[in-house]
Amino acid sequence: MKNTLRALFFYLIIGLGQAATALATPPTIPGRLVLKLRPGQAPAALEAALNALSAHGLRQKFPHTQAPNPERPGSVDLRQIYQVELPAATPFDRARAVLLGTGAVEYVEPLYTREPLYQPNDPRADSTLTSLAASQFYLKQIRAYRAWDVTRGDSSIVIGITDGGVRLTHEDLRQQLKHNYADPINGLDDDGDGYVDNFTGWDLANNDNDCGYDITIIHGSMVAGVAAARTDNGLGIAGLGNQCRFMPLNIYPNTPTGSFAGFEAVVYAADHGCQVINMSWGAIGGYSRFEQDAITYAAVNRDAVVVAAAGNTNADVLFYPASYDHVLSVSGVQSTDQKSGSGTFNHRVDLVAPGISILTTQGYHTVSASGVADADYVAVGGTSFASPMVAAAAALVRWQFPQLTAAQVRARLRQTADNIDALPANAAWAGRLGTGRLNVLRALTENPREARVIASTFLPARPAYAPGDTLRLAVDVQNMLLPVAGLTVTVTSLSPYLTVRQGSFAVGNMATLARATNFSAPFRLAVAPSGIPLNATATLRYRITAAGGFQYDQYVDLMLNPDYVVLDANDLNITLTSRGNLAFDNLAGTVGAGLSYRAGGNILSEGGLLLATTPTRVSDRLRSSGGQSRQSFFSLRQATRQQPGPRADQEARVAFQDTIPVAGSRVRSVGVAVRQRAYAWATPGRRDFVVLEYSLKNLTADTLKPLYVGIFADWDLPNSNGAARNAAAYDSARALGYCYALAGPAGTPAPMAYAGVRLLRGGAPAVYSIDGGAPAGSPIRLADGFSLAEKFLALSSGTARAQRTAGLPNGADVSQVVGTRLARLAPGDSTTVAFAVLAAPTLAQLQASADAAATVYATVLPTRPAALAATDFRVYPNPTTGPLRVEVPADFGLVEVRLLNALGQVVRRQAAAGHLLDVQLGSLPAGWYVVQAVGRHQIMSRAVAIQ
Structure with a gap:
């Protein structure tokens, strides 16, 4: 059973290897996630x-x-x-939102599975290399024979082989194993490290001590042979590591409860004395802070040299784990030093090594063709086998230079490689194959120099930069090896859309391991004002030079012209996408800067516009089911930001629409074009809100009656006890739906966050509060998705389900839909709906901000009432000394007239009927006021001055 499961897993990922190169993220482990608590937080907070x-x-x-x-x-x-198990049907985005909402968690991520990079040696594709396949030609290519004259390493230097299981009985591997004599096989944890009988490595994927041979996975045996096959035994091949040993660590599951464990194996190797760790596996994309943490722990905390295969993609892509910080990324070359046909190339590659027809131990046949037990060998290809060469070279360097740190070993290997960019065959990849091809002799005998940029800080820090932005770039530089004189760092843009205005940093002389920064006088950069493709990647090159001819190039990327904008003029920073979403453009929360308040973390897990006219005609880009989201809206024009704008300190413009329904089709959209405007102010009294205005045009041949419009907001407000303890409420006087964090247990401070959405303009208000912990059978239950019918219900229920007690008494992961009902929208007609998105430390401040938003919308922004009301809604005389007549359209259905002062506070209200009302304002102080006419289905506002 164990072998069968392992075979299934292995052949599944190998069979999908070519298709996987087109994917943005690798597969994940269902029902399992990993999280990191913030400093000082305990698991009880969750x-x-x-x-x-x-x-x-x-x-x-x-x-x-x-x-x-x-x-x-x-x-x-x-x-x-920490790791936690979830019901298999739980959407990751919901789990992430709930856990981040506790305020106790730094990050929440899925656990990715990473592929082994074995690439079979196809004789037809590789027919010209047949003669090479019978020998270890690569040892001469990388100067291994001469290097062994300098040192052959030592058995105290251990290379961690994180891979599939290894055939422990192979004639060229069995004597090279690193055994843990402190924990013999006796059923006890003799050395107290938490592992019972981990005498020969460990199986991290299945949590047992059997990391040995499995007939269906031989990748680990082949990788181990390249790095550490026995030398001078008169048998088979010679591993480059020579006298150095290896520790086998299985990372692929072969039991029903097993799971991929590559990064657990990295940590294990670092904690169990491996000075070098090899990772001949990975996948395109899927950047993970958890995985980077594991790598950083091994490389920095434990000072291990971490080496990884750059991938077999033949593309310029980021490939993980090779593209993480603190990793030596290794791509492959042929015997002629030309890049191998499948080798990945990018600016993160550190160096290359032979990766074609690599003769190594196979570990597949119990008896070889010659009749000898455990003596089979095979020639294979791929960066999987270039990587262990570099790992073995690192092991030799560690023995020869025990005083060097892991970072210095990486530097020495980079700076002693043979540059191959000048080869005509490599012209297409120049600058993206690292410093060159591995030369072990040079690594052991020369005294190179390397100063490098170890950190890049962009100010202001943003995920992406918009056209016209200016920014600063501070770098931290460290001299890794011999002292250098006259060091200079010059930054150059390789993109036509990014200009360097000040790009030189004269560092001067630097001793070994000295550091320097230009934080007080950073590089200055400018983004082109126009003509930039969406989501363009701009590359900056650091050219580091010093006296004596030293030159070294590094690269850093940043994104330009994202398909979203961020309004950050005030205390409420919000991302607006080009397709109607708020905070993020995807459920994973990776595209966009979120919504934050007063420099805090993100407080909106998911948000966006909702339109509906029936339970089956709904348009949105919000969650649906199965961890997916609907894609109703498509962009008509990229989101843009103007700073300052004509009416606000920052303004944004977005245009999008949904699909126009056709009779008889299955299209479930509404058929509306949307022009969205957003406004933010930096002035006091206006710093806690952003106004969102939507102009809606009916694109269909039918009257939409009624049309429901709303904002969905899944708030995740931090609270003092670290649990997901939010509640929802509704302020009917303001048409304000809001959420807040509940106080913690006795003795803990009160919650510090309120957030909500106020309807500023439209028809009849609608507010629906949703309890994330609602049981099965509830009208809306987000635990199993958000269906069209549920979205329609949330929009069309008016305020009957505002649920002032949602989330009470114990708190929950609550969401709200705040919207409006428009009685009708004829074909070709347009109407306008406006909302304010708000946040504040207290309810009183939130309400004051909601009133201020209403005042600003009525007095600062020009109102654009519907065509019917454009000439029929009047207040006069204006200015007035006291008497004022309010006149509304005949079918408006006037219910009440309110008067708001400049602070947004209601100072006068009067019931009304019909379409005319006379009021007396002479008793009020002179100044600007807002008159609100409240009808059955909408509210209209006018500014008025009292003299």
Whole structure:
């Protein structure tokens, strides 16, 4: 059973290898996620949130890891990372929102599975290399024979092989294993490291001590042979590591309860004495802070040299784990030093090594063709086998230069590689194959120099930069090897859309391991004002030079002209996408800057516009079911930002629409074009809100009656006890739906966040509060998705389900829909609906901001009433000394007239009927006021001056 499951898993990922190169993210482990607690937080802070998710099995992922060391800047604390099991049907986006909403969690991520990079040697495709396949030609190519004259390493240097299981009995591997004599096979954890009988490595994927041979996965045996096959035994091949040993660590599951464990194996290897760790596996994309933390722990906390295969994609893509910080990324070349046909190339590649027809141990046949047991060999190709060459070279360097840190070993290997960019065959990849092809002899005998940029800080820090933005770039530089004189860092833009206005940093002389920064005088950059493609990547090149001819190039990327804008003029920073979403453009929360308040973390997990006319005609880009989202809206014009704008300190413009329904089709959209405007102010009294205005045009041949319009907001407000304890409420006097964080247990401080949405303009208000923990059978239950019928219900229920008690008494992950009902919208006609998105520390401040937003909308922004009301809604005389007549359209259905002062406070209200009302304002102080006419289905406002 174990072998069968392992075979199924292996051949599944190998069979999908070519298709996977087109995917943005690798597959994940269902029902399992990883989270990191913030410093000072305890697992108890998650109890309520985990209960709400029906989660179980919360456990510390790395309980035995080393604490951060202040003498190693940049080291991380893996003891705050936990793993948790969820019901398989739980959408990741919901789990992420609930857990982040506790305020106790730094990040929540799925656990990715990463592929082994084995590439079969196809004889037809590789027919010209047949003669090479019978020998270890690559040892001469990388100068291994001469390097062994300098050192052959030592058995105390251990290379961690994180891969599939290894055939432990192979004639060229069995004597190279690193055994843990402190924990012999006796059923006890003799060395107290948390693992029982981990005498020969460990199977991290299945949590047992059997990391040995499996007939269906031989990748680990082949990788181990390249790095560490026995030398001078008169048998088979010679591993480059020579006398260095290896530790086998299985990372692929072969039991029903097993799962991919590549990064757990990296941590294990670092904690168990591996000075070098090899990773011949990975996938395109899927950047993970958890995975980066594991790498940083191994490389910085534990000072291990971490090496990874750059991938077999033949493309310029980021490939993880090779593209993480602190990793030596290794691509492949042929015997002629030309890039191998499948090798990945990018600016993150550090160096290359032979990756075609690599003769190594196979570990597949019990008896070889010659009749000898455990003696089979095979020639294979791929960066999987270039990577262990570099890992073995790192092991030799560690033995020869024990005083060097892991970062210095990486630097020495980079700077002693043979540059191959000048080869005509490599012209297309120049600058994207690292510093060159591995040369082990040079790495052991020369005294190179390397100063490098170890950190880049963009100010202001943003996920992407808009046309016309200016920014600063501060770098931290460290000299890794020999002292250098006259060091200079020059930054150059390789993109026509990004200009460097000040790009030179004269560092001067630097001793070994010295650091310097230009933070007080950073580089200055400017984004082109126009003509930039959407989501364009701009590359900056750091050219580092010093006296004596030293030159080294590094690269850093940033995104320009994103398909969203961020309004950040005041205390409420909000992302607006080109397709109607707020905060983020995807459910994973990776595209966009979110919604934050007063420099805090994101407080809106998901938000966006909702339109509906029937339970089956709904338009949105919100969650649906199965972790997916609807895609009703498509962009008509990229979101743009103007700063300052004609009416506000920042203004945004967006245009999008949904599909026009056709009779007889299955299209379930409404058929409306949307022009969205957004306004933000930096002035006092206007810093806690952003106004969103939507102009809606009916594109269909039918009258939409009625048309429902609303904003969905899944708030995640931080609270003092760290649990997902939010509640929802409704202020009917203001048409304001809001959420707030509940106070914690006795003795803990009160919550510090309120957030909500106020209807400023439209028809009859609608507010629907949704409890994230609603049981099965509830009218709306987000735990199993958000259906069209549920979205229509939330929009069309008026205020009957405002649910002032949603989330009470214990708190929950609550959401709200705040919207309006428009009685009709004829074909070709347009109407306008407006909302204010608000946040504040207290309810009183939230209400004051809601009133201020109404005042600003009525007095600062020009009102654009519907065509019917444009000439029929009047207030006169204006200015007035006291008497005022209010006149509304005959079919308006006037209910009440309110008067608001400049602070947005209601100072006078009077019931009304018909279409005329006379009021006396002479008793009020002189100044500007807002008259609100409240009808059955809408509210209209006019500014008036009292003299």
